[in-house]
Amino acid sequence: xxxxxxxxxxxxxxxxxxxxxxxxxxxxxxxxxxxxxxxxxxxxxxxxxxxxxxxxxxxxxxxxxxxxxxxxxxxxxxxxxxxxxxxxxxxxxxxxxxxxxxxxxxxxxxxxxxxxxxxxxxxxxxxxxxxxxxxxxxxxxxxxxxxxxxxxxxxxxxxxxxxxxxxxxxxxxxxxxxxxxxxxxxxxxxxxxxxxxxxxxxxxxxxxxxxxxxxxxxxxxxxxxxxxxxxxxxxxxxxxxxxxxxxxxxxxxxxxxxxxxxxxxxxxxxxxxxxxxxxxxxxxxxxxxxxxxxxx
Amino acid sequence: xxxxxxxxxxxxxxxxxxxxxxxxxxxxxxxxxxxxxxxxxxxxxxxxxxxxxxxxxxxxxxxxxxxxxxxxxxxxxxxxxxxxxxxxxxxxxxxxxxxxxxxxxxxxxxxxxxxxxxxxxxxxxxxxxxxxxxxxxxxxxxxxxxxxxxxxxxxxxxxxxxxxxxxxxxxxxxxxxxxxxxxxxxxxxxxxxxxxxxxxxxxxxxxxxxxxxxxxxxxxxxxxxxxxxxxxxxxxxxxxxxxxxxxxxxxxxxxxxxxxxxxxxxxxxxxxxxxxxxxxxxxxxxxxxxxxxxxx
Numbered sequence: 001x002x003x004x005x006x007x008x009x010x011x012x013x014x015x016x017x018x019x020x021x022x023x024x025x026x027x028x029x030x031x032x033x034x035x036x037x038x039x040x041x042x043x044x045x046x047x048x049x050x051x052x053x054x055x056x057x058x059x060x061x062x063x064x065x066x067x068x069x070x071x072x073x074x075x076x077x078x079x080x081x082x083x084x085x086x087x088x089x090x091x092x093x094x095x096x097x098x099x100x101x102x103x104x105x106x107x108x109x110x111x112x113x114x115x116x117x118x119x120x121x122x123x124x125x126x127x128x129x130x131x132x133x134x135x136x137x138x139x140x141x142x143x144x145x146x147x148x149x150x151x152x153x154x155x156x157x158x159x160x161x162x163x164x165x166x167x168x169x170x171x172x173x174x175x176x177x178x179x180x181x182x183x184x185x186x187x188x189x190x191x192x193x194x195x196x197x198x199x200x201x202x203x204x205x206x207x208x209x210x211x212x213x214x215x216x217x218x219x220x221x222x223x224x225x226x227x228x229x230x231x232x233x234x235x236x237x238x239x240x241x242x243x244x245x246x247x248x249x250x251x252x253x254x255x256x257x258x259x260x261x262x263x264x265x266x267x268x269x270x271x272x273x274x275x276x277x278x279x280x281x282x283x284x285x286x287x288x289x290x291x292x293x294x295x296x
Numbered sequence: 297x298x299x300x301x302x303x304x305x306x307x308x309x310x311x312x313x314x315x316x317x318x319x320x321x322x323x324x325x326x327x328x329x330x331x332x333x334x335x336x337x338x339x340x341x342x343x344x345x346x347x348x349x350x351x352x353x354x355x356x357x358x359x360x361x362x363x364x365x366x367x368x369x370x371x372x373x374x375x376x377x378x379x380x381x382x383x384x385x386x387x388x389x390x391x392x393x394x395x396x397x398x399x400x401x402x403x404x405x406x407x408x409x410x411x412x413x414x415x416x417x418x419x420x421x422x423x424x425x426x427x428x429x430x431x432x433x434x435x436x437x438x439x440x441x442x443x444x445x446x447x448x449x450x451x452x453x454x455x456x457x458x459x460x461x462x463x464x465x466x467x468x469x470x471x472x473x474x475x476x477x478x479x480x481x482x483x484x485x486x487x488x489x490x491x492x493x494x495x496x497x498x499x500x501x502x503x504x505x506x507x508x509x510x511x512x513x514x515x516x517x518x519x520x521x522x523x524x525x526x527x528x529x530x531x532x533x534x535x536x537x538x539x540x541x542x543x544x545x546x547x548x549x550x551x552x553x554x555x556x557x558x559x560x561x562x563x564x565x566x567x568x569x570x571x572x573x574x575x576x577x578x579x580x581x582x583x584x585x586x587x588x589x590x591x592x
Contacts, residue, residue, distance in 0.1 A: 002590060004586070032590075034589050034590070035589075050590055094586065094587075094590070095587070095590075179586065239571075239575060240574070240575065243574075243575050243576075257576060258576075259576045259577070259578040260575050260576050260577050260578070261577060261578055261579060261580075262577060262580060262584060264584065265584055265585070265586045265589060266584055266585060266586060267585075267586045267587070268564060268568075268585050268586065268587045268588075271567065271568050271571040271585065272564075272567050272571070274570070274571035274574060274575055275535075275567040275568070275570035275571050275574075277574075278536070278539075278570060278571075278573075278574040279535060279536065279539050279556050279570055280539075280553060280554075280555045280556050281555070281556050281557060281558060282555040282556070282557055283557060284557075284558060288558060288560065288561055288562055289561070289562060289563075289564050289567065290300070290390065290475065290561045290562060290563045290564065291390075291391070291563070291564045291587065291588075291591070292564075292587075293330050293331075293561060294298060294328075294330070294346055294390070294391075295587070295591050
């Protein structure tokens with residue numbers, strides 16, 4: 001069983017604090033720290049870890065312990081919105097594990113965080129049954145500074161823990177979601193309006209594909225524009241369909257796709273689906289991939 | 297380090313003998329038997345195993361020991377050409393291992409087979425330096441029945457072992473090659489001439505791509521034709537290029553591609569290359585695949 005977990009922590013300016021959190025994760029059995037990075041302007045770190053349910057649970061609790069001791073949101077400044085020292089903890093099913101098991105894990109870990117560290121916890125995405133509290137942006141709106149007022153208002157009692165923010169660590173959002181793919185398509189034009197129109201056409205919020213978030217941006221140094229996307233469920237909204245739609249919409253403006261890029265990690269199954277689609281492969285099974293067979 | 301090895305053995309009619317050979321492989325540490333199958337009309341078995349160099353070496357020697365004891369080519373009949381009890385032993389680089397290391401392994405194992413079992417060994421493909429003895433079909437021409445005469449003729453001294461066939465076990469061909477992909481493209485027509493013309497156009501032997509073997513065949517039960525292929529080096533001659541060429545050539549005859557199929561195993565990198573090509577992904581690296589990162 002492999003579960004990925006990608007905690008986002010509100011510290012990106014003191015490398016020694018980030019390193020101490022990474023060490024706290026590395027000290028745990030049954031989990032591997034695959035990657036970690038921090039961003040000074042966001043003042044935020046992202047850890048990518050993977051392991052079995054027990055391993056990622058222990059690692060997250062160790063991380064929250066360190067973060068709660070070392071981070072004080074009352075003095076934290078940064079560009080990225082945040083409401084907690086450990087701001088968001090998503091669990092992601094990768095191999096030999098269902099979404100339902102990741103939801104159960106998110107609830108267990110959320111409950112433990114509240115019980116051990118007295119930090120209120122909101123569930124989100126698949127782990128939340130409340131339609132108004134599925135979307136991370138909705139839960140985080142108002143940020144740490146607005147949290148005490150928000151928590152006292154109707155509908156914002158947390159899922160676990162105290163009904164008011166932790167004085168220095170705020171509140172933590174815990175949940176389960178599909179792997180997220182950061183995917184960009186660069187267009188052979190400097191017309192930002194074209195990228196923005198295409199983004200509006202494909203994103204869920206304005207009538208596009210259900211699991212696409214998109215915006216059009218200018219890549220100043222290259223003099224071209226980009227449709228910058230997050231694909232939040234590659235099974236339901238596959239990469240190839242998004243790519244083909246962007247290509248077709250661009251053609252409408254006489255614009256060609258220059259290239260695309262995947263930022264960070266991508267599940268093998270998301271790439272295989274593209275190969276199957278374009279090569280018209282019928283009856284393909286995941287266990288035909290040599291590496292899948294090897295590692296099973 | 298992962299090396300795949302796919303020994304072909306001249307026994308496909310006595311299940312208990314095939315099972316005993318599979319057990320001999322399973323008893324070895326450092327190697328896994330991923331798959332095995334036998335064909336009664338061919339009277340032949342194919343074993344797929346994977347492990348490190350020492351593991352696959354021990355497994356192959358254990359297999360040769362059993363096969364030499366149990367198989368007598370003097371009474372062996374079957375449709376598939378063969379010259380040895382263990383007929384062919386290819387080593388295939390999969391992960392963390394170079395072709396040069398697989399060549400060295402093939403030579404070591406070939407020398408051991410000759411020394412321990414008194415079976416003459418021919419090297420082939422990447423393990424052979426002799427242009428006339430790279431191609432398996434050239435080495436095997438004449439089969440077991442013609443082997444004594446062939447071995448006595450100029451240019452056919454084996455690479456290892458005695459200058460005459462083993463009385464019951466013949467000779468064994470050992471070498472190193474890239475993973476082979478069995479790939480078929482079905483056309484929406486019953487015109488066998490179209491499939492044959494396309495096959496002739498893309499295969500190496502008649503001027504096509506260097507690492508493609510192809511033939512046009514009729515799928516009688518479905519009333520359609522197929523371009524049936526072996527892709528012998530997916531890095532040098534990638535799947536997507538072959539697919540696009542077949543599609544274009546079919547269009548020349550007013551014929552469409554119905555679907556394609558991958559038979560058996562395919563390396564993840566071969567599918568990723570197709571995704572990269574069609575999605576125009578720039579700067580993609582294998583360690584962006586989540587599973588590659590996990591299993592490293």
